[in-house]
Amino acid sequence: MSSSIYLALDFPNWSETDQFIKTNQLQGVPVKVGMELFYREGPKVIERLKENNHAIFLDLKLHDIPTTVMRAMKNIAALEVDMVNVHALGGSEMIQRAKEGLQSGSISSSHQTKLIAVTVLTSMDQKTMNEELYILGDLQEKAAYFSTFAADHGADGVVCSVHEAKHIKEVCADSFITVTPGIRLNDSHSNDQKRIATPSFARENGADYLVIGRSVTQAENPYNAYQQAVKEWEGTL
Known part of the structure; x- marks a missing residue:
């Protein structure tokens, strides 16, 4: 199993999550826990997975006043x-306080949770950003x-x-972490993601970690689909 490919556990509860993992022999793979599952099950789902x-990767996309995010x-x-992640749009103080909270709340000197900032959601395209959010300019820029803003204020990656x-x-540093959702296998649908890519393209284009969901969870054989993603990522397919 790859340590770089996080499987999105976008299930409504622990029962369905556990059944999916066991049925498809995906025990031990890196996983992404999002709002749907975490808000239903709470911290106990993290304990069970550990x-x-x-x-x-705890994908909560926090975006609130700095003190609330810190706590x-x-x-x-x-x-x-x-x-764990926050929205970069939350501002410099929020990012700094988020980092402060992670550091002060750490219970082990040997473990430090990485702080990741969300740049522009992969469900958005240029038109959405410009016309709906009225954020002008080029999406990639x-x-x-x-990313540079988040790095300057304590984030470990985006x-x-x-x-x-x-x-x-190129604009941050090679050590700055890039976590890339919107990963699809060649024979998968894009669904509600706009800016998608294959694992092999991700490997060639500077991604450190991939997040893959429906290409695996909705596949006829999820175990084989995950293995295909690993092979594409490693360039062995």
């Missing part, structure tokens, strides 16, 4: 997940700006489209 040695992150730090990852590495 018991089965899953690396965890939330202090609680999240105790869960010892690998990564805005993603790069949000969630971004694969199409922006290489440029973000």
Whole structure:
């Protein structure tokens, strides 16, 4: 199994999540836990996944006043997940306080949860950003700006489209983490994602971690689909 491909557990509850993992022999793969599952099950879902040695990206996209985010992150730090995210649009103080919360809430000197900032959602395209949000300018340049902004204020990396990852590495640093959702296998539908890419394209374009969901969870054989993603990512397919 790859340590770089996070499987999105977009299920409504733990029962369905657990059944999917066990039925498809995906124990131990890195996983992304989003709002739907976390808000239903709470911290206990993280504890259950850690018991089965899953690396965890907690995808909550926090965006609130700095003090509230700091206090939330202090609680999240105790869960010892690998990564958790905030919206870069929350501003410099919010990002700084989020980092402060993770550091002050850490219960182990050997583990530090990485703080990841969301740049521009992969469900958005140029037109949506310009005309609906009235954020003017080129989408990829805005993603790069949000990345440098987040890096300057304590973030360890960003969630971004694969199409922006290489440029973000150039303007930030090669060590700055790029987490790329919108990953689809060649024979999968795009669904509600606009800026999608294959694992092989992601590998060539500067992604550090991939997030893959429906291409695996809705596949006829999820285990084989995950293995296909790994092979594409590693260039062995």
